Amino acid sequence: MTLEIEKLLDETGWRLLQELQENARLSYSELGQRIGLSSPAVADRIRRMEEAGIISGYHAEVDLSRVGLPVQAIIRLRAGAGQSCQRVASWASKVPEVIECYRVSGDDSVVVKVAAASVSHLENIMNQLSQYGFTSTSIVFSNPMKRRTITHDIVDRGAIDVDTIFQADPLEVD
Numbered sequence: 001m002t003l004e005i006e007k008l009l010d011e012t013g014w015r016l017l018q019e020l021q022e023n024a025r026l027s028y029s030e031l032g033q034r035i036g037l038s039s040p041a042v043a044d045r046i047r048r049m050e051e052a053g054i055i056s057g058y059h060a061e062v063d064l065s066r067v068g069l070p071v072q073a074i075i076r077l078r079a080g081a082g083q084s085c086q087r088v089a090s091w092a093s094k095v096p097e098v099i100e101c102y103r104v105s106g107d108d109s110v111v112v113k114v115a116a117a118s119v120s121h122l123e124n125i126m127n128q129l130s131q132y133g134f135t136s137t138s139i140v141f142s143n144p145m146k147r148r149t150i151t152h153d154i155v156d157r158g159a160i161d162v163d164t165i166f167q168a169d170p171l172e173v174d
Contacts, residue, residue: 005052008045012037014152016045017054021149024058061147069097069115071122072140079109079133088132097125109133113140 009017015035019026028039028046037045049055064072079088085103088110092101100113112129116122122139129135 002052005054008049008052008054009152011152013045013049016042017049018149018151020046020055021147064115068117071116071119073114073116073122074138074140075112075114075126075129076108076136076138077110077112077129077133078107078135085109091132092129095125095128097121108136 012035016031016037019031019034026034028042031037032039032042035042046055064070077088077092079085089101089103092098092110092112095114097114097116098112099115102111103109104111114122114125116125122137126135126137
């Protein structure tokens with residue numbers, strides 16, 4: 001992490017990020033009241049976080065089923081002979097029904113999340129994808145955990161020695 005980013009991500013910066021992740025529509029005045037800064041100070045911090053690339057955008061969360069896309073699926077694709085991961089990922093990014101796309105390590109090359117109007121619509125998407133390799137599809141029944149708010153605690157956990165986290169035997173009975 002650069003020094004500039006470390007300065008922006010002090011305790012106040014993390015509190016500001018948490019509030020924005022939970023509700024990006026809060027006014028600078030409301031954010032300031034919640035974290036103890038003036039509106040101009042909040043505006044300045046947000047601008048600096050955007051310039052540093054910490055905040056990369058603001059988005060509306062859309063209920064896919066309410067807009068006519070009730071079928072969601074995770075499709076894992078293993079690139080076929082002569083197909084590169086880059087080509088598959090590039091193609092997937094051009095398909096409007098693909099709402100997330102990841103190049104991954106392991107047996108699969110690309111993992112995509114798609115939204116479809118029906119199972120037959122999903123089948124058409126899968127047929128298109130299958131020309132790039134072997135697919136494995138999982139239909140999403142529900143999403144019990146929505147987007148997680150990123151906090152400083154998560155970063156701190158990453159800095160702790162993994163052995164320390166799992167030191168206690170969870171099966172040990174007192």
